[in-house]
Structures are given as C-alpha cells and as structure tokens.
Amino acid sequence: xxxxxxxxxxxxxxxxxxxxxxxxxxxxxxxxxxxxxxxxxxxxxxxxxxxxxxxxxxxxxxxxxxxxxxxxxxxxxxxxxxxxxxxxxxxxxxxxxxxxxxxxxxxxxxxxxxxxxxxxxxxxxxxxxxxxxxxxxxxxxxxxxxxxxxxxxxxxxxxxxxxxxxxxxxxxxxxxxxxxxxxxxxxxxxxxxxxxxxxxxxxxxxxxxxxxxxxxxxxxxxxxxxxxxxxxxxxxxxxxxxxxxxxxxxxxxxxxxxxxxxxxxxxxxxxxxxxxxxxxxxxxxxxxxxxxxxxxxxxxxxxxxxxxxxxxxxxxxxxxxxxxxxxxxxxxxxxxxxxxxxxxxxxxxxxxxxxxxxxxxxxxxxxxxxxxxxxxxxxxxxxxxxxxxxxxxxxxxxxxxxxxxxxxxxxxxxxxxxxxxxxxxxxxxxxxxxxxxxxxxxxxxxxxxxxxxxxxxxxxxxxxxxxxxxxxxxxxxxxxxxxxxxxxxxxxxxxxxxxxxxxxxxxxxxxxxxxxxxxxxxxxxxxxxxxxxxxxxxxxxxxxxxxxxxxxxxxxxxxxxxxxxxxxxxxxxxxxxxxxxxxxxxxxxxxxxxxxxxxxxxxxxxxxxxxxxxxxxxxxxxxxxxxxxxxxxxxxxxxxxxxxxxxxxxxxxxxxxxxxxxxxxxxxxxxxxxxxxxxxxxxxxxxxxxxxxxxxxxxxxxxxxxxxxxxxxxxxxxxxxxxxxxxxxxxxxxxxxxxxxxxxxxx
Ligand SMILES: O=P(O)(O)OC[C@H]1O[C@H](O[C@H]2O[C@H](CO)[C@@H](O)[C@H](O)[C@H]2O)[C@H](O)[C@@H](O)[C@@H]1O
Ligand SMILES: O=c1ccn([C@@H]2O[C@H](COP(=O)(O)OP(=O)(O)O)[C@@H](O)[C@H]2O)c(=O)[nH]1
Numbered sequence: 001x002x003x004x005x006x007x008x009x010x011x012x013x014x015x016x017x018x019x020x021x022x023x024x025x026x027x028x029x030x031x032x033x034x035x036x037x038x039x040x041x042x043x044x045x046x047x048x049x050x051x052x053x054x055x056x057x058x059x060x061x062x063x064x065x066x067x068x069x070x071x072x073x074x075x076x077x078x079x080x081x082x083x084x085x086x087x088x089x090x091x092x093x094x095x096x097x098x099x100x101x102x103x104x105x106x107x108x109x110x111x112x113x114x115x116x117x118x119x120x121x122x123x124x125x126x127x128x129x130x131x132x133x134x135x136x137x138x139x140x141x142x143x144x145x146x147x148x149x150x151x152x153x154x155x156x157x158x159x160x161x162x163x164x165x166x167x168x169x170x171x172x173x174x175x176x177x178x179x180x181x182x183x184x185x186x187x188x189x190x191x192x193x194x195x196x197x198x199x200x201x202x203x204x205x206x207x208x209x210x211x212x213x214x215x216x217x218x219x220x221x222x223x224x225x226x227x228x229x230x231x232x233x234x235x236x237x238x239x240x241x242x243x244x245x246x247x248x249x250x251x252x253x254x255x256x257x258x259x260x261x262x263x264x265x266x267x268x269x270x271x272x273x274x275x276x277x278x279x280x281x282x283x284x285x286x287x288x289x290x291x292x293x294x295x296x297x298x299x300x301x302x303x304x305x306x307x308x309x310x311x312x313x314x315x316x317x318x319x320x321x322x323x324x325x326x327x328x329x330x331x332x333x334x335x336x337x338x339x340x341x342x343x344x345x346x347x348x349x350x351x352x353x354x355x356x357x358x359x360x361x362x363x364x365x366x367x368x369x370x371x372x373x374x375x376x377x378x379x380x381x382x383x384x385x386x387x388x389x390x391x392x393x394x395x396x397x398x399x400x401x402x403x404x405x406x407x408x409x410x411x412x413x414x415x416x417x418x419x420x421x422x423x424x425x426x427x428x429x430x431x432x433x434x435x436x437x438x439x440x441x442x443x444x445x446x447x448x449x450x451x452x453x454x455x456x457x458x459x460x461x462x463x464x465x466x467x468x469x470x471x472x473x474x475x476x477x478x479x480x481x482x483x484x485x486x487x488x489x490x491x492x493x494x495x496x497x498x499x500x501x502x503x504x505x506x507x508x509x510x511x512x513x514x515x516x517x518x519x520x521x522x523x524x525x526x527x528x529x530x531x532x533x534x535x536x537x538x539x540x541x542x543x544x545x546x547x548x549x550x551x552x553x554x555x556x557x558x559x560x561x562x563x564x565x566x567x568x569x570x571x572x573x574x575x576x577x578x579x580x581x582x583x584x585x586x587x588x589x590x591x592x593x594x595x596x597x598x599x600x601x602x603x604x605x606x607x608x609x610x611x612x613x614x615x616x617x618x619x620x621x622x623x624x625x626x627x628x629x630x631x632x633x634x635x636x637x638x639x640x641x642x643x644x645x646x647x648x649x650x651x652x653x654x655x656x657x658x659x660x661x662x663x664x665x666x667x668x669x670x671x672x673x674x675x676x677x678x679x680x681x682x683x684x685x686x687x688x689x690x691x692x693x694x695x696x697x698x699x700x701x702x703x704x705x706x707x708x709x710x711x712x713x714x715x716x717x718x719x720x721x722x723x724x725x726x727x728x729x730x731x732x733x734x735x736x737x738x739x740x741x742x743x744x745x746x747x
Contacts, residue, residue: 016081018059021136021156022149023096025084026051027077028066039077042066043288043323043364045249045391046149046174052252053468054080060139062132068092085135087128094124097329100152103186106331108151108175109292109386111182113331122188126155129195133159142166145476148199150174155191158198170475171199174249175388176414177209180216190220197232200240201475203247205388205414207701210244217244226668228714229697241693243714247471248418249389253463256398259371268368269375272319277355281316281441284377286370286392287384288325289362291335294383294410294427295322299342299358301383301433306350306357310438313355318381319373323364336362374399379440382409383427389414393422397459403449406440408433418458421451461487470716477712481720485728489717492704493728496682497735499702503680504535504732505544505671505695506725508558510655510688511708512545514722517625519549519613522557525722529559531729536561538733538740542678546667548654548691550615551575565677569615570652570691571670572663576677582616583663592646592662593617599645600660603638610634618649618661631656654689668694684732686725687715 026047027039041047054061060081065072068089075082087096098121107115133156136146147170148156157171183189193216196202204210214225224231228245259265273282283302287293302318305311322339326332343360350357365373374380380396390413397407397419409415409422416424423443425436466488485493496502506512512524512532524532535543544565547554551568560566566575574581585593597612600619604610609625621638623631635658642649642660650664667687675683681702685695688708696705696715705715708725719728 016060016139017141017144018057019136019140019146021062023152025063049249049464062135091124094121095128099125101326101329104151108178112385113291129155137164155195158195161198169199170201172203177212179212183216202244203471207246210246213244227697250462250464250467251394253398253459260399265372268372272376276317279317281378283318283379285381286321289322292386294385297427298381298383301430303346305434313350313357319359321361371399380407384410384413387413394459397455403452408436408440421454481718497739499682501540501681503542503678503683505546505685507687507692508547511686525726527726531733533561534733544674567670571665572617589662617663620657620659622657624656654691666694668698671695672698
C-alpha cells in the first residue's frame with residue numbers, strides 16, 4: 001500500500017478569514033510531452049463559478065492540483081492564494097475516480113449509470129476528507145468562514161466542526177441530491193448525512209435537492225426539520241439550527257457579455273460559421289464528456305431528423321464540443337467510444353463531401369473561444385439527463401446581447417428552474433426532442449427575441465456575485481446590505497403580485513417601527529402605515545402583524561386597519577376574524593407562571609435598569625437600558641436560576657431581551673396558523689429579530705422571507721431597516737394592485 005503523503009510544512013497557518021475548500025483547484029498542474037510544465041485552468045462549472053468570488057474575497061483556496069504523487073507549496077495565482085492538498089496515486093484511484101466519480105456521481109445523478117460500492121473506496125474517501133479538513137483548519141484564522149464545496153468533500157464539515165468549533169462552516173452541493181429511495185442505497189448513508197450536518201448552512205442548486213436532503217435527515221436520524229431548517233441535537237440537551245436551502249449558482253454574466261461584445265470575438269464567431277460552410281443553422285452542444293449530459297440522446301434526435309428528411313445536411317450542422325473528463329474511469333472511457341462511434345456512423349451515413357453532419361471536438365477550449373462558439377450558434381442544445389445546474393446554458397444566454405439565438409434546455413437541469421423561456425425538453429422523449437429542435441430552428445425572429453430578452457433579464461439578475469453574496473450572507477449575516485430594494489428582491493416581489501391569495505405578515509418592532517428606548521413609544525413609520533392600509537384594501541390580500549409583544553401592548557402602539565390579523569406573545573395570543581383566541585393555561589401552567597414571575601422579579605430587584613414585561617403565558621426580561629455586558633450577565637444569571645427550578649419553561653433570546661414561557665409557541669407556529677386561517681397561496685414575511693427566524697423557517701417554495709438589518713438569518717433577502725420596509729411595502733402595493741386590476745377584468 002502506498003504511504004499517504006504528509007502535508008508539507010509550508011501552509012500559512014491561521015492566516016485567512018475566508019477559506020474555500022474544493023476537490024479541484026482553479027488550476028491543474030500540467031506536464032507537456034517534452035517535460036515542460038505549466039498551470040492550466042481546470043475544467044467544469046465549479047471553478048468557473050468560484051473564481052470571481054475568490055478573486056474578490058482575498059481568501060485561501062484549498063484543493064487538489066490535478067496530479068497524483070506531487071506536493072506543491074502554497075502559491076499565488078491570478079490574485080488567489082492557492083493551498084494545494086496532495087493525493088497519492090492510490091488515493092486518486094479510490095477517493096476521486098472510485099468513490100467520488102463511480103459511487104457518488106452516478107448515485108446522485110439518479111443512477112443513470114450503475115454506482116459501484118467498495119469498502120476500500122469509502123476508507124480512502126474518509127482519509128482524504130480528513131486531509132482536506134486538516135488543511136482548511138490550518139489555513140483558517142480564528143472565527144473564519146470556511147466554505148466547503150461539493151460531493152467529494154461531504155465529510156469535511158463535521159470533521160472541521162469537531163476540530164475547530166470556532167469556525168463558521170458552509171457547504172455547497174453542486175450536483176443534485178437524489179430522492180431518498182435512491183440515496184438510501186448508499187451503504188454509508190448515515191455517515192454522509194452526519195458529515196454534512198456539521199455545516200451551519202448547506203446549499204443546494206434546486207429546492208427539490210434541499211427537500212430530498214431534509215427527508216434523508218428525517219428518515220435516517222429522525223431530527224425535526226421545518227421548512228429550510230433542521231434542528232441538530234448537540235448532545236447537551238440543546239440543538240444547533242442548520243439551514244438547508246437552495247441557492248442556484250450562476251455565472252459572471254457581465255464578464256461574458258463584455259467578451260461577447262469584443263469585435264475580435266465577433267470576428268472569430270463569423271470565422272467559425274464560415275469554416276462550417278455558412279449553413280443556415282448552426283446548432284451547438286458544449287459539455288464535459290459525461291453520461292449525465294445526454295450527448296447521445298441529442299445525436300440520436302439530430303440523426304433521425306436528417307434521416308427523416310426534416311433537416312438537410314446542407315442546411316444544419318451540429319457542433320459538439322465534448323471536453324475530456326475523468327478519462328481513467330471505465331464508464332467514461334466506454335462513453336467516449338460510444339459517442340465517437342455514433343459520430344462516425346452519423347457522418348458516414350449523412351455527410352456529403354462538402355457538408356459534415358456533426359463537427360465533433362474532443363478538446364477543452366478557453367473562455368474566449370467558448371464565447372465565439374456561443375455567438376456563432378443559432379440553437380444551443382442542452383439535453384442533460386440530470387445536471388446540478390448547467391452553466392453552459394446560462395453562458396449562452398449571457399453572450400446573446402443581440403437578443404437572438406434559441407436555447408433548447410432539458411427540464412432535468414437546475415437551470416431550467418430559472419430559464420423558463422427556453423424551449424424546455426424531456427431528452428428521454430426523442431420524438432419530443434426532435435420537435436423541439438425543429439421548433440427552435442423555425443422560431444420566428446420576434447419570438448426568439450422575446451424569449452431571449454426574458455432569459456437575459458434572469459441571468460443578469462441572478463449572477464454569480466449574487467449567488468455567493470446570498471449564500472455568505474445566510475452563513476454569516478454580516479454582509480453589507482445595499483441601500484434600497486435589490487433587483488432579485490424586486491423580481492421576487494413581482495412574483496407575489498400574481499398569486500391568488502397573499503398573506504403579508506409583518507413583525508412590528510425593528511421592522512415596521514424603528515427601535516426606541518421605551519417600547520411604549522414605538523410607532524410604525526407613516527409610510528409603512530399608509531402602505532398597510534392600501535394593502536388591506538386589495539382583494540385576496542391579508543395583512544398580519546406578528547409580534548413578540550403581548551397583544552395588549554401591541555394594540556397600544558399599533559392602530560391597524562380593519563381586518564388586520566394580529567399575533568401576540570409569539571403566537572400564544574391570536575386575533576383572527578372571529579375575535580381574540582388566547583391559549584387557556586392549565587392549572588399546572590398557571591402555577592408555573594406564578595412561580596416564574598416571582599423568580600424573575602426577585603432576581604432583578606437589585607437592577608433598576610432592567611424591567612419585566614408580563615405576558616399571558618410568560619415573562620420577558622428587558623435589559624436594553626443596561627450596559628451591554630451587564631445585561632448579558634444578568635440574563636445569564638436569571639436563566640440559570642429559572643431553568644434550575646423550572647426546567648420545563650421555554651427560554652428565548654431576542655435583542656436585549658430574555659423571554660420565558662410556560663407554553664411553548666413561536667412565530668413559526670403563529671405564521672403556520674395564520675397561513676391556514678387565510679388559506680394563503682403565498683406568504684411574505686418581514687422581520688428583524690432572532691425570534692423572526694422561526695417564522696422564516698416555516699416559509700416554503702413560493703413564499704418570500706426578508707430579514708430587516710444585520711445579523712445571521714435564513715431569510716433569502718435583506719433590507720437595511722424600517723425605511724426600506726416601507727419602500728418594499730409601497731412597491732408591493734403598486735405591483736399587486738395593478739395585477740389585481742388585471743385579474744378582476746377577467747373574473
Ligand atoms: O473536477 P472534475 O471531476 O473534472 O469535474 C468537473 C466539475 O464538474 C461538476 O460540476 C458541477 O458544478 C457546476 C457548477 O455548480 C454545475 O453547473 C454542474 O451541473 C455540476 O455538475 C462537479 O460538481 C465539480 O465538482 C467538478 O469539479
Ligand atoms: O471546452 C470547454 C468546455 C466547457 N468549459 C466551461 O466549463 C463549464 C461547464 O460547466 P457546467 O455547469 O455546464 O457543467 P459541469 O462540467 O460543471 O458539469 C462552463 O463554464 C464552460 O464554459 C470550458 O471553459 N471549455
């Protein structure tokens with residue numbers, strides 16, 4: 001057995017506040033035939049997506065250099081600090097080619113090819129994951145953010161949490177996460193899920209991937225999952241909240257467009273068309289040579305169209321870039337043989353002396369050439385059988401600033417969730433695929449332009465900067481929040497305008513009303529109050545105020561329009577259409593409430609700046625008027641006192657407030673009840689406090705959560721404060737009232 005190489009001693013210890021860990025570095029070490037060496041760009045969408053992020057972050061990128069049995073010192077490449085992790089030839093075989101690419105890859109891509117399960121591959125996977133975790137732990141500064149990438153490193157989050165509990169750990173899965181029926185075949189299914197649960201945030205490409213993962217957690221561990229959150233027990237009776245959500249990855253759209261606008265690249269596009277004999281239609285496929293990409297299905301459909309006479313070889317050509325990938329894995333070798341046989345046959349049967357049917361290119365091309373190819377193509381064919389995202393589809397759209405070209409896109413790609421105006425296809429349905437190709441070729445210019453404009457808007461709005469900012473904000477909550485309503489948030493609000501029945505649920509303090517010294521002085525901003533009154537006038541639109549305050553106290557500060565639903569005391573009190581619903585406390589709960597009140601009152605007697613607020617099922621200790629450290633110390637003391645005598649009492653911390661309740665309820669329960677009462681098709685929730693996270697946690701697909709201000713949050717969007725909350729509500733009034741006017745014309 002080969003000895004694993006020891007990590008070299010040259011790693012810059014604890015130097016980086018941000019560390020990205022991925023199997024592959026952005027560059028591969030390459031040795032030419034004459035022994036000349038160089039670093040060249042490594043293949044695949046992961047690198048394309050992360051490169052611009054890393055260039056901005058000034059962090060370290062920990063990964064493998066693409067060759068076995070070689071050790072490299074850390075170095076700087078194109079403004080990125082590179083920390084190479086060595087792999088022996090045997091580890092490369094067992095961990096990368098074996099477990100990553102012959103077990104996990106086919107399993108996670110819906111067993112398109114049969115996965116192989118070998119125990120020695122698993123052992124190597126564990127060993128190599130540990131080496132990556134150690135390298136990342138060495139590079140990371142105290143409290144750093146470590147962002148682990150992809151299926152090759154699923155055990156790293158747990159390993160890092162154990163060795164470095166100070167770190168903030170994110171994980172992003174670039175490939176699909178399969179349904180439990182498939183995932184459960186994995187003999188190490190529990191270990192992998194546990195490995196991932198070491199992260200604070202687990203990102204997926206699609207909402208279905210995140211819900212498949214949550215289901216696996218429930219089935220294998222029985223942990224509670226709620227919307228996008230998972231409660232992971234920590235062993236001391238407490239639990240950590242892990243977020244598992246989709247963050248669809250994207251590209252540097254502006255960068256691609258800038259390249260596409262360069263005259264020399266446009267000239268190259270013309271040259272490509274000329275070299276193909278200037279046919280009426282150039283179709284393009286660009287893929288790693290991988291069985292998930294549906295290259296054979298595409299060729300079969302194209303071949304039949306030629307054979308049936310629906311297309312003529314003089315008029316249409318398919319350019320297929322199949323970039324070399326994983327060439328030592330047997331399934332990939334076989335695939336190459338099959339594809340090349342198909343190309344040979346098809347050209348043999350259909351080509352003429354002057355016109356080939358398929359131009360097949362088994363090469364990897366630099367970005368400039370890719371852009372020229374995109375510009376040269378009338379129709380882009382993306383027919384993957386399963387694909388995490390597929391960046392090629394987004395790149396094609398980003399390059400078509402001329403609003404021309406048609407994208408044929410498989411519904412089994414992550415990209416199809418966003419790129420709805422493409423010609424969507426099921427690549428298994430060869431007849432359907434043939435019709436879609438003909439539809440794309442014959443599509444009238446106006447229709448092509450209409451679709452391409454809409455696609456381009458989407459790719460511009462959600463670009464790679466947006467993807468990483470949204471993931472990292474969810475992870476750290478410390479991102480700088482841009483002024484105003486961001487473009488992705490505007491798009492999300494526009495989508496709410498069209499739903500049939502909408503619930504707009506709003507936290508009060510810190511969201512509608514700026515935080516003030518004395519809670520009784522808090523008032524919603526005038527603009528927010530006006531917008532709420534206008535929303536309440538719209539049909540099929542209900543407004544709810546969801547507060548931690550007791551209902552009495554809420555009604556003193558808020559004067560909502562008729563029909564507004566109210567939730568007080570974190571859902572213990574609800575005012576629905578039929579009046580107030582208060583949870584009746586049982587005798588034992590009443591006795592506990594009395595004792596709780598006595599205990600807290602006694603404990604704060606010597607701290608005149610602290611005060612308590614009585615609620616129907618609990619008390620809240622406010623420390624806002626105390627120096628911050630004194631407040632924290634008092635809260636700690638009172639918490640210990642209460643929980644040692646009344647262990648069943650629920651505690652909850654907010655901004656300078658510690659709450660105790662004898663009946664457990666939170667804003668998530670309350671929002672679920674309100675949603676049910678209204679029969680809402682979608683919910684908009686806005687909140688600023690830690691307790692609002694429970695409400696964000698119950699939001700699902702089609703809902704919209706907006707965190708107000710800084711702080712860790714699972715909400716997908718943010719605004720800076722109450723002024724922008726009112727701006728957002730005004731925007732909603734505007735878009736929803738015109739949508740409702742449109743709707744009522746037809747009803
Ligand atoms: O590193 P390789 O084994 O040569 O493979 C290349 C990369 O392929 C995969 O890409 C995925 O990520 C893309 C960006 O998120 C996504 O669009 C695509 O659908 C995925 O398949 C793989 O996930 C990477 O780890 C590989 O580096
Ligand atoms: O010859 C090539 C073929 C592909 N790519 C790039 O490789 C990435 C492929 O990403 P995608 O998400 O489509 O698939 P993956 O290969 O990651 O599965 C895209 O950025 C392509 O532009 C490239 O630079 N040269």
